[in-house]
Structures are given as structure tokens and as C-alpha cells.
Amino acid sequence: MRKQRLNTFFDHIRIFRGLMVRKTFWVVLFTDIVLIAVSHVLAYAVRFDFELFSQSNRIIGLFPFFVAVKIPVFYIFGLYRGMWRYTSITDLLNIFKAVCVSSGFIIMSVLYLNRFEGFSRSVFFMDGVFCFLLVCAHRGVIRYVLEDGEMFKWLPYRIKTNRQIRRLLLVGAGAAAEKVIREVRDNHGVPYEVVGLVDDDYRKQGLKIHGIPVLGKTVDLKESALRVSAEEILITIASATGEQMKRLVDICRETALPFKVLPSMGEIIKGRLSVSAIREVDYRDLLGRPVVSLDQEKIGSLITGRTIMVTGAGGSIGSELCKQLVRYAPGKLILLDAAEENLYKLQMELHHTIGFHNYIAVLAKIQNESLLDALFEEHAPSMVLHAAAYKHVPLIELNPWEAVSNNIQATKCLLDVVARHNIERFVLVSTDKAVRPTNVMGASKRLTEMLMLSHSKRGRGTSFMAVRFGNVLGSSGSVVPLFRQQIAQGGPVTVTHPDVTRYFMSIDEAAQLILQAATMGSGGEIFILKMGQPVKIANLARDLVKLMGYEPDVDIKIIYQGLRPGEKLYEELITEGEGIVPTAHKKIMVLQSNGQANRVGEDVLSELFDCSMRYDARGIKDALRRIIPEYQPDKHADAVIKITTNIDSSQLVV
The missing domain is CATH 3.40.50.720 (NAD(P)-binding Rossmann-like Domain)
Incomplete structure (x- = not known):
């Protein structure tokens, strides 16, 4: 305690020495002495009807005492350490405190020494009032002079602003x-x-x-x-x-x-x-998405000081998840991605921009089960956020074997490893395209949900869950960057159909709600994020044209090209047999499963994987249809595959 007091004393000495070399300190100090004198004289003038000659001895006699008391008290209350160009209510409150303390000390001293004999009590109270008003006015004038650029252009700081x-x-x-x-x-x-x-x-x-x-x-x-x-x-x-x-x-x-x-x-x-x-x-x-309300304490209890793995870490959702995770001070992040450039960009942003260094960047495919086992054995993550997936509907429709390999096989491999190592929580990032899918991408994501549910029902120590939501603004493959590019090039803006609608939310909102949902699951849940009202893509295109300063259909044409292979006019958030159950969070709901996960057998999965190895597009779709009864493939897409694929016909069965 004594050492601490000495340090505080020396700190004040250093601060005072620093103030003494500043010219502004002496200017303000001298001005305060003048204001103390003025307030003292004003108090006597008001009390004695401006007949000051008879009171001159008392005025002159008390003035040194007033200065000796008030100036040190002003210093103690920080009146000489403020930047007066930023005078605020807090500074005025400090002036009020300093004047009250100094005036109170003066009054108590005079009362103790001579019981106010020969002195008027009202003079001391008026002196305090005048002193407070004048010192406040002084600080206010400083701020006003330094802020106003029209009346005080002659000031040096304004001359420099060219x-x-x-x-x-x-x-x-x-x-x-x-x-x-x-x-x-x-x-x-x-x-x-x-x-x-x-x-x-x-x-x-x-x-x-x-x-x-x-x-x-x-x-x-x-x-x-x-x-x-x-x-x-x-x-x-x-x-x-x-x-x-x-x-x-x-x-x-x-x-x-x-x-x-x-x-x-x-x-x-x-x-x-x-x-x-x-x-x-x-x-x-x-x-106009509203602010997301989060239970910071619950999210922090899952993340702070713990090891978290994010797959697809370099992607749109994965990278945002990593940035959100950093806010809760995880012990370590395992960043897993198969795309070198995306992973490198995330690594550089975390390291140099955000300043987070407790991460491991792993460039690998999730299908590498032995590598996953080694990672889990060495780092023992407490939670896995699985955001890795192919998601471009037309591309996947033309290359369905990649959906099987990267979406289904990779997820099954990861689920097996997670269950084997008894990881606390596994969160699958899913999509609204998994609902009554008409394309391979949606069907592949629906199957990953079913595999997750199947693992959850085995009753092991891991809490498996999924989070389903719609399109994310600004993500890879989002229509917004495409429309902006088309507008910048002078158009036209290409829309698939005048009536096509999609759900949208921002990347940061999606990532925040994924983390919130992760705290709420006990195992086997499919959470659904409230997406608000669906947006017409045609209206979105028109709004973007206006935002960029053009008139739709006048400066920039909007043309309709028809739905692409596998696309639907509208997306849904729940499928047949599922019921919505509210949760404690107003923007998150949970779906009751229809029990289809029990019908995912190893034999039909083996057949699906075999078709994928043979690039058998028709076989892949048939196998998916048997696993997912609500999957109705787009027949037009089969014809497109036959015409446009570059794979040798000996390797392709349609």
C-alpha cells in the first residue's frame, strides 16, 4: 500500500512536470488567477452596491489566500489536464466539484480563524457562484474558438487545412x-x-x-x-x-x-x-434487417478458452464464423479448407487485420479421414462448425458427382470422426434448398441433415445439430455481386424469371445466429433462422440499378433468361412432416423431424458413392430419390448434362 501511494505521488510529479513545459498550461493558469480575482471583486461589488473603496483592504488581503486554495484544488480535480477543445458535461461537473470544495474549504477556514468577524458571509457564496460561471465560460470560449471555422479562419490550425x-x-x-x-x-x-x-x-x-x-x-x-x-x-x-x-x-x-x-x-x-x-x-x-440480439454469456461459455474447428473456413460463411468466434476469445481455432487462396486470405486477415494468432490453418479435404483423426487427437476441439460445401446450384447440377463427394461423403466422414472422438458439439450449416429439393445441391444438403440426425439417434456423447437458412447477401455465388458487375458494365442485368423469389440475410447476421443456435441444441435439432419476407429477385435488380444512379429499363435493361437447371421459383424453409417449434430466441425456430433419418442405409449410400465414382449422373439422382422421397429432380437438367458436359462419354452415364 505504501509503495502504491509513492507510485501515485511520483505519477503526479511526472504529470505536473509535463504540464509545466506546455505554454497552454501557463496561459490557462494565468487566466484562472485573473478569473479568481474578478469573481472575488464581483462578489464584493454586488454585496456592497459597487462601493469597493471601503472594502479594498479585505479584498486585497483575502485574494492571495483564495488563489493559494483554489489553484491546487483545480489541479487536483484535473482542470489543467483536459483538452478544452473537447469540453463536455463531465468537464463542467469537475469544475463544479472543484469550486464547491475550494469555496467550502475557504469558508471553513475563515469560520475557524475569526468566526466571520468583519466579513460578510454572502460574499463567499457569491464568490463561488461567480468563479464557477467564469471558469466554465472560459473553457466554453476555448472550445467555441477552436471549433468555429468561419469566424476564426486566422487561427494557425485552420491555415494548415488546405x-x-x-x-x-x-x-x-x-x-x-x-x-x-x-x-x-x-x-x-x-x-x-x-x-x-x-x-x-x-x-x-x-x-x-x-x-x-x-x-x-x-x-x-x-x-x-x-x-x-x-x-x-x-x-x-x-x-x-x-x-x-x-x-x-x-x-x-x-x-x-x-x-x-x-x-x-x-x-x-x-x-x-x-x-x-x-x-x-x-x-x-x-x-432493413433488425439488430440480432445474442446471449453473449452462453456463447462465450461455449467458445472462450476452447478449441473450435471450422470447416470451409475460407468461404463466405466460414470466414465470417471465424471472425465472430474471435470476439469470444477462443483458446484456438482450427481452420480447415481445401481452397488455398481462401484459406490464405483468412489467415492473413486474422493475423494482421484482427490481430488473432491462436489458429492452425489446415489445407486439406474433409474426406481425408486419417488426417481428421490426427487433428482431433492432437487438438481435441470442443465444437465443430461444418460450413464446407459446394452450393452453386447450376454447377452442381452439371457435376452431381462433386456434390456427392464434397457435400455427402465429406460430411459422413466428418460425422464419423466427430462421433469417434466424442466431440461436445457438431453444427451443420444447411440451406433452405434442402426443403423439397429439385436440384442435386439441395438433395445433397438434405441428405447431410439426415446423416446428422442418424448419428444423433445413436445416443453417443456428441450433440449433433443443423442450422438451416436462405441466401446470404455478398456470399460467394450471391446475385448481388453479379448484378453490380453487370450494372457497372452498362447492363443488361440478367434475371432468371420475373416471379422468382428468395430469402436473404446478411453474412454477419447468419454467423451470429449460427453461434446462438449452437448454444441451444441438446442433440438432433434442425434449427431454422427467421428470414423475414422473401424478396423478388426482379425487384432486387431494380433497386440495385437505382442505387447505382441509373433508371431501370431506361439506362440499364433488365432481361429474363428463364430458370436455370435445378432452380425453383421460390424456396421453402420447412418440408412435409416437419413442424416448427419456437425457441427462447425470437429469430430462431427448431424443426421436428419426420423420422426419415432412420431409413438411410449403408447399402444405398454405397450405391450412391459408387455412382459418383463412375460419374453416373442418372444413377446419382436415382439413388438420391430413393433416399429422399420428396426429391423431384429437374428433368430438363438431365438433357443439359448430356449436351454440355466435357467428360468423355465412356465415363458418363446419363
Whole structure:
């Protein structure tokens, strides 16, 4: 304790020595002494009707005592260590405390020494009030002078800022807008000047935020932008729904000005709300996905300090899962992927960007059972997140043997090894295309679900479960990057069918809910993520054309090419015989199985694998149909295989 006190004392000495070499410290200190004198004289002037001559001896006699008490107390309360260009309520509260303590000490001292004989008690109270007001005003003036760029252009820090300042109009006059205005003023490297706001709340009309007026409603955006000569628009309504964002985007486009958006509410919660995070409006904003609520404690208990394996770690879902896992400080991550480039990119991002080093990058195929055994034996992971899979429907339809090898055989191999080593939890990442599948990819994922259920029913120590969801925005094979590329090239944008719909969610939302579902399973569950309303792909294409500043069917043509092999008009999330059961999480449901997992026999699997080895597309589909009664293969796809495959006819049976 004594050593700690000595260290604290020496720390104060070092801080004080550092302050003494700063010119601003002496300027502020001298100003405070002057303000102490002014407040002292003002107190006597008010008390004695400005007849100060008769009180001059008392004023002069007490002044050194006031300075000797107040200046050290001001220092103790940190009044000389603040950066006054960022004066806040906290700083004003510290000034109030310092004035109260110093005035209280002065009053107690005078009371103890002479019982206030010859002194007016009210003078000491008024002195404290005047001192507080003057010191606060001094700090406020410092901030105002350093912030204002129009009235004080002669200041040196403004002369150094030689860049083009863009006039920014904010849509939304809430907390996010207030933070943007403050950062624009505080951060002199930001090339913006906020000139106005618009908001639909009638109660805010005519009000000001930090001196910036609310000019009108969002429908009047074009007129407001012209009135203040705005050069750019920023949407600062972080909690806007998808429909609200579409409306705002349409209004912004009418102004012909460039417009951007603040991060989503989820990004704001992560502490990324800043002007540097301003970005272009993305299709994710138009979806309006709400913030995911997670049970951080439960997720942390599964991950923190433990070894976790992620298969397909370099893929879209796998890499996001790894980034989400890092937040919970795992003891070790085993990153398994067969794609060298993807695995390398993830490794570099974890190591250099995120700063996480406790990982092992394994470049291998999951079908290598002996390697899996060695990995599990050496590292003993507590949970396996199986995200590896081929998922491109048309490609898999033309090469069905790859779905059997990479999706089905690999998963069966991994399930066998997991069960053999009694891993605590196994989570299969599945898809809505597994529901009443019409393509090989969906059928292969449905079979992996059935294999998972079959292992779960054997009653071993591992909790096997699956998580089923729809399309992921921005993932490999997503239509959004394709549409963006087509628009950038001048079109046309190719849509399969005018009525085709798909479920969508963001990558980070999917990864977070997968981890949440992993905490809820006890074994044998297929969890389903609430995807919201299905989205028409044609509408998605039109929205993206508008976002990129063009007019659909005028600047950029949208053409329809027909459904591809194996595709359906719409996707489903549950199949016949399954019932939805709610869970404790409002965005996660669990499906009751129809018991089909019991009918997966080794003989029919052997036949399926044999067909795969012989590149027998028709045999693969027949075997899948016998295992999965609801699987109805697309007959058109068989003809396509026969025409387009490059494999020698001696190796291909159709």
C-alpha cells in the first residue's frame, strides 16, 4: 500500500512536470488567477452596491489566500489536464466539484480563524457562484474558438487545412445526426461542413442541433438542399426499416446529389459510428434487417478458452464464423479448407487485420479421414462448425458427382470422426434448398441433415445439430455481386424469371445466429433462422440499378433468361412432416423431424458413392430419390448434362 501511494505521488510529479513545459498550461493558469480575482471583486461589488473603496483592504488581503486554495484544488480535480477543445458535461461537473470544495474549504477556514468577524458571509457564496460561471465560460470560449471555422479562419490550425470542404445535408435529426455534427466539428481532417438537417418529426421543425437548423421534412429534401447549396447528402437514420430506406433513397435520387449512409445499427453497437465509417447505400440497407440480439454469456461459455474447428473456413460463411468466434476469445481455432487462396486470405486477415494468432490453418479435404483423426487427437476441439460445401446450384447440377463427394461423403466422414472422438458439439450449416429439393445441391444438403440426425439417434456423447437458412447477401455465388458487375458494365442485368423469389440475410447476421443456435441444441435439432419476407429477385435488380444512379429499363435493361437447371421459383424453409417449434430466441425456430433419418442405409449410400465414382449422373439422382422421397429432380437438367458436359462419354452415364 505504501509503495502504491509513492507510485501515485511520483505519477503526479511526472504529470505536473509535463504540464509545466506546455505554454497552454501557463496561459490557462494565468487566466484562472485573473478569473479568481474578478469573481472575488464581483462578489464584493454586488454585496456592497459597487462601493469597493471601503472594502479594498479585505479584498486585497483575502485574494492571495483564495488563489493559494483554489489553484491546487483545480489541479487536483484535473482542470489543467483536459483538452478544452473537447469540453463536455463531465468537464463542467469537475469544475463544479472543484469550486464547491475550494469555496467550502475557504469558508471553513475563515469560520475557524475569526468566526466571520468583519466579513460578510454572502460574499463567499457569491464568490463561488461567480468563479464557477467564469471558469466554465472560459473553457466554453476555448472550445467555441477552436471549433468555429468561419469566424476564426486566422487561427494557425485552420491555415494548415488546405482542402475542399463539401457542404453536407443530413437526413434525420436524431442522436446519430448529433454525433455526426460533433465529429465533423471536432475532426478537422473530415472534409465536410454540415449545413442543415431534414426530419419528418414535426416537433423538430425549426429547431437546431449545435446551431445547425432543421430545414424541413424529408419530402422537401430537394428544396432544402437548394436553399443551403448542399453538395452531398448523408442518411443518418440508423434504425430505418427496409421500406423506409427505399423511400429515402428515392427522395435522395431526386436531388441529383451524391448520397451516403451511416453504418447499420449493428455496426453502431460495435462502436463503429464515425464519419470515417460513412459508406455508400448498400442493398443490405434496403433489406432493413433488425439488430440480432445474442446471449453473449452462453456463447462465450461455449467458445472462450476452447478449441473450435471450422470447416470451409475460407468461404463466405466460414470466414465470417471465424471472425465472430474471435470476439469470444477462443483458446484456438482450427481452420480447415481445401481452397488455398481462401484459406490464405483468412489467415492473413486474422493475423494482421484482427490481430488473432491462436489458429492452425489446415489445407486439406474433409474426406481425408486419417488426417481428421490426427487433428482431433492432437487438438481435441470442443465444437465443430461444418460450413464446407459446394452450393452453386447450376454447377452442381452439371457435376452431381462433386456434390456427392464434397457435400455427402465429406460430411459422413466428418460425422464419423466427430462421433469417434466424442466431440461436445457438431453444427451443420444447411440451406433452405434442402426443403423439397429439385436440384442435386439441395438433395445433397438434405441428405447431410439426415446423416446428422442418424448419428444423433445413436445416443453417443456428441450433440449433433443443423442450422438451416436462405441466401446470404455478398456470399460467394450471391446475385448481388453479379448484378453490380453487370450494372457497372452498362447492363443488361440478367434475371432468371420475373416471379422468382428468395430469402436473404446478411453474412454477419447468419454467423451470429449460427453461434446462438449452437448454444441451444441438446442433440438432433434442425434449427431454422427467421428470414423475414422473401424478396423478388426482379425487384432486387431494380433497386440495385437505382442505387447505382441509373433508371431501370431506361439506362440499364433488365432481361429474363428463364430458370436455370435445378432452380425453383421460390424456396421453402420447412418440408412435409416437419413442424416448427419456437425457441427462447425470437429469430430462431427448431424443426421436428419426420423420422426419415432412420431409413438411410449403408447399402444405398454405397450405391450412391459408387455412382459418383463412375460419374453416373442418372444413377446419382436415382439413388438420391430413393433416399429422399420428396426429391423431384429437374428433368430438363438431365438433357443439359448430356449436351454440355466435357467428360468423355465412356465415363458418363446419363
